[in-house]
Amino acid sequence: MTEIIMVKEYSSGHQPQIVDLILNIQQNEYQIPITGEDQPDLLNVEDFYQKGAGNFWVALHGDKVVGTVALLDIHNRQTALRKMFVAQEYRGKVFGTASLLLNNAKAWAEAKSVDEIYLGTTLQFVAAHRFYEKNGFQEIPVDALPENFPVMQVDKKFYKYNVIG
Structure with missing residues (x-):
């Protein structure tokens, strides 16, 4: 296998690996009591x-899904960053998987004339907090979120990124 990570748009053939990756991180690494059924978006990515x-x-190492990221259009030239997950062995600077995924999403947002990207995360994802902050996201209070932002039950910390400027 090559050391290069490729970022590709989702296709349905990736779905089983995506569900396995995300559930493994949520349930086994962070002990978040969440199931696939609690996340119907994973079963209907296209729609x-x-x-x-x-x-x-998806971030791919060969044919293996090693990371995911999504932007959900919440209208008014705003998106919500969702499903940012990277397999443990692909985190950090060696592969740069998280940066590849995030930079891809940012470039997409800019090309689609999105003004702001918002995200919610759990308090447990401390390394993710540092990552987002290093990448230009500013922490904001929950009441600064747009009214159409889908707050997840587990989300307790929120960020905003200004796409241009």
Whole structure:
């Protein structure tokens, strides 16, 4: 296998690996009591994410899905960053998987004339907080979110990124 990570748009053939990757991280690494049934978006990526200014991408190492990221179009030239997950062995600077995924999403947002990207995350994802902050996201209070932002039950910390400027 090559050391290169490729970022590609979601296709249905990726779905089983995506579900396995995300559930493994949520349940086994962070002990979040969540199931696939609690996340119907994972079973219907095309209709949920791949419309308007939204999309879903996978990071691939060969044929193996090692990361995911999505932008959900929440209208008003705003998106929600969702499903940012990277397999443990592909985190960090060696592969740069998270940066590849995030930069891909940012470039997409800019090309789609999105003004702002918002995200919610759990308090447990401390390394993710640092990652987002290093990549230009500013922490905001929950009441600064747009009214159409879909707050997930587990999300307790929120960020905003200004796409241009």
